[in-house]
Amino acid sequence: MSSASVWDSPTPTLERPAQSQWSKVTPLVSAAPWVLDALYRIDGLANLPGNWDGYASPRIDAKAIAAAKRLVANVAFDSLPFPHIVPVLGGSVGLHWRYGDRELEFTFHPDGTVGFLKVLGADLDREENLEEGTLRRDQETAGLKLLLWMVGAR
């Protein structure tokens, strides 16, 4: 599956969009209920000490935390389940969403890049069922498109 297929997919209809038009920042008064808790939990990663994993990982980077929060605030629609919020080696932040047989992993790195991994189905030996890439610009919009793929028609 090429990365182009993400953008070519038909746009699914959201069950209850949090707002009718997406903007850079979703006002929390109109955000889905899970969002505030997710933002708090991402913030909490800043409290992890160095060597939090036993493998000498550094503390979680403030820029990575901020980037993860920006994405979450920008995708605050009710159709999304709560993400698994994960400290990642190297000071990064991971967000993992699972929806049916589709998954999305985002890794927010201290250098500002965001890696993603798309997973479709349980057969991971099929090359077309895994797709990875890096979001370098307009990460919130690109992340939203990936999440729309995840919750979209299948």
Place this chain on the structure above:
Amino acid sequence: MPPRENDPQINDDVVLWRAVPLSHVCVGDEGSERPESWAFKSAENEVSCWIAAETNLQDLKEKFPNSRIAQFTAGQARECANIVTRDPVEGDAAHVLVCPVPGKSLGRVTKDARRLASRTTLLPVDARLRLG
């Protein structure tokens, strides 16, 4: 440092353990727990593991108190385009490294970490098994 080389003396059926932080345990297929793919990545592309038959499980759990133990075989690691090599550190002869095969791209590393994560089994929290 010279590139790591696969150790053929570590047979494919050798069982390996990897300590996985509790925060890296997620719900996988059919509600079962599995490690996140991030548990099988390393900044240096060298993932620390231990040969189960040469390791006291309780010692490993005490060394990584906020972790679960993921179990897989050297063969499963190799199926995901990795090499397995011994790396005795601080007198710990059971310590091995799982590393990407030479030339593997960063994207390939990401995908194969996910594949390996789905192949592993998490030992029960109260597992007190001692092998060897």
